[in-house]
Each structure stands twice: as structure tokens, then as C-alpha cells.
Amino acid sequence: MGVFWSRGYHATALPDLLRATKLSRGSLYAAFGDKHSLFLRALDRYIADALTRIDVEFDPGREPVDGLRAYLAGYVDRTSGANGRRGCLLVATAMELAGQDAEVGRRVASFFEAMEARVADALSRAKAAGKLADGVEPSSVARILVCFVEGLRVVGKTAPTRNTSRATADALLGRFLK
Amino acid sequence: MGVFWSRGYHATALPDLLRATKLSRGSLYAAFGDKHSLFLRALDRYIADALTRIDVEFDPGREPVDGLRAYLAGYVDRTSGANGRRGCLLVATAMELAGQDAEVGRRVASFFEAMEARVADALSRAKAAGKLADGVEPSSVARILVCFVEGLRVVGKTAPTRNTSRATADALLGRFLK
DNA sequence: CGATATTTAGACTGATCGGTCTTGAAAGGA
């Protein structure tokens, strides 16, 4: 998974995958079929990891506002400095393949939907608890936040400092909280 | 330029470039050197086009808030429906190459800086004119907006409807205006 | 028209791609 991660699909060659999996050529093909299938497996795992992480951050037993803070803090962490340079398998894949490869496109779209739904849910709970600023619409703000964090992944490629990114994220979230 | 646009650098082969430029193989190499140089030329042109467009949107003779609205509306237009599917050369390049190719990395970073500076300038003028909500910091909000529009390009790959994207952008900008 | 310069189409090169297949060494069981 980590091999596709920073280099992308096309730029990852079989020898890279063999080195990463420590498998022989034959075993790799026996186990996964072909490069495309292996890539989809990696992408699915990446998505599953991301969603379970989000579910932890937005744990229902927790203050939803704290969940939102943790969610943004996690993205700040993953998109600043060297972490940002590493990039994001999902965003790289979205840009590289989502338009041409239907199987990939579906996965990318459903990931964004799933993430947006979780953020919207947390926002709804925060709103019910009276923590949101006046006029904040959870579904709309959820879309804003999803766009924002994916944008962080893009500009994160230029390795901004953690402090800058955190301040930016705080400023954004602050606009929606009471 | 349009060939690299949706497919990216690695996935664009020489025959694609020949078809797109209507040049013979020899002429193309005589004119541009190699694939990488041609790509940098395309990227530079894409960046220059984007910046001049932004300069038009943020024309000093115009209301800065109108400039911000036009800026966001342009991104909404380019990231919804089929336009969104086409993608963005700059974001695709950032994810595919910025981490590995220093020449590309520099261009991507300087583009984000340039765009952020222009947005920050428009926000400053809007603030001076008393159009911004209380406590809005132009430099910080500029970073927010840049992240947001680049995030739009990413989720735009899933071809959201124009109405949804516009509502999202309006909701965001509305939080910063008086 | 004829001589010269320019550009074209595409053959060609070596490297590398994804994917298959063979070979030989290691491991396990009786």
C-alpha cells in the first residue's frame, strides 16, 4: 500500500511492489491476480483505515466538537511537513484514475460521501447541543470541511509548517462554533 | 497542454502528444527537447493562464467582494459536472510529481503562494471597506479559501452538481462577509 | 523547371513495462 501511496499507480512498477511485499513475482500474481487488482485492494484498505479512524474521532460517546477538532488536527498532522510531502493515496488516485477507471471512481466517490456523512452527523449532534454558531447548516458545512481537508492534502504537497496549517484549520472551525 | 490535463504525466504517451500537437516526432523534439521539458512548458502555461484569470477576477477597479464571488464561482463552474471530471493539471501534477520532481515542486508551491497572496489582497481590501465579518483575518482566510478551492478540484472528480457546489461555496464565503 | 532547404512519416534502438513460465532449492512427511 505504501508503495502506491506517494508514487501513484502508473509510476509504481512491479519491482517496486515485489520489494515492498517481499513476495516473489509468482506468489504476488497467485495472491492478487494482477497489478490493478492489487491496487484496488490497497485502495480499499486505505479507505477502510481512514473510515475507522474517522469513526474513532467521531465516537458518539465523545463531545462532537472535540471530534471535529480531532478530525481537523489529524489532517493538519498528516498534511504538514514531511507527512504532507508523502501525500495521500486517495487524493492521488482520485486525480490520476477516478476519471478513467470506473471501479476507482466509484470507490473515491463513496469515500467522500461516507466521510461527509460522518462529519455532517457530528455537526448535527453539535448543533443539537447548541455548540454551533447561528445559521450553521450541518450538511453544508460538512461539504465545506471535506473540501477543506482534501485541499489540505493538495497544498500539503508543498510541505507547509504544522503551525500554519493548524492556525488555518482553527480559524475555519472557529467560524462555525459558538 | 490538454493532453497532460486529464491523464497526467506518466499516463500521457508520445503518440498522444503527437496527435495533440499535430507535430511530427522530429519536430516535437526539435521544438521542446524532451517530454519533461514539454510538460514543464505546459505546466507553466497552465499556471500563467490561471494567474491572469485570477487577476481579472480580482481587478482592483472592482468591488473586492465581487472579485471573491467571481473567483469562487469560477472554481464551482470548473469543478462541477463534466468540467469537474476533466480535472486540473496543477492538482494532478501536485499529487503525481511535486514530491519527486523538484522543478515541478517549486512551480506548484509558488503557484499556491501567488494565488493565496491575491486572495489575501482582495480580502484586505474588502476588510478596509468594512465588508468583512468581525475578526476575519485576511491572510488566514486566504489560506482557507485556497485549500477549499483545491479541495473542490479533488471532490470535483466525482462530478458533483453545480448547484451543490455553488451552495457550498456560498455558505463558506458567507461566513466571512458582513 | 530545377536545386535546395525543410519537414514529414515512421523505422529503429535500448530500456522497461506487466505478466507468464521454468528451474532449482528448500521444506515436510513417511
Place this chain on the structure above:
DNA sequence: TCCTTTCAAGACCGATCAGTCTAAATATCG
């Protein structure tokens, strides 16, 4: 110990990659 099974190493395949070069066609000009 010997037979079987398993798996790793890498040879091999056709296709295609970026890039070079040649030969024919076309344009230019006197």
C-alpha cells in the same frame, strides 16, 4: 533417506515506453 510439495529467483514474452535517425515528400526560391 527419498519422494512430494512449495515457493523463490529470475529467464523470458510481447507490448510499449522515450528518444534518434533516415528516407521520402513537400515547400521555397532562383
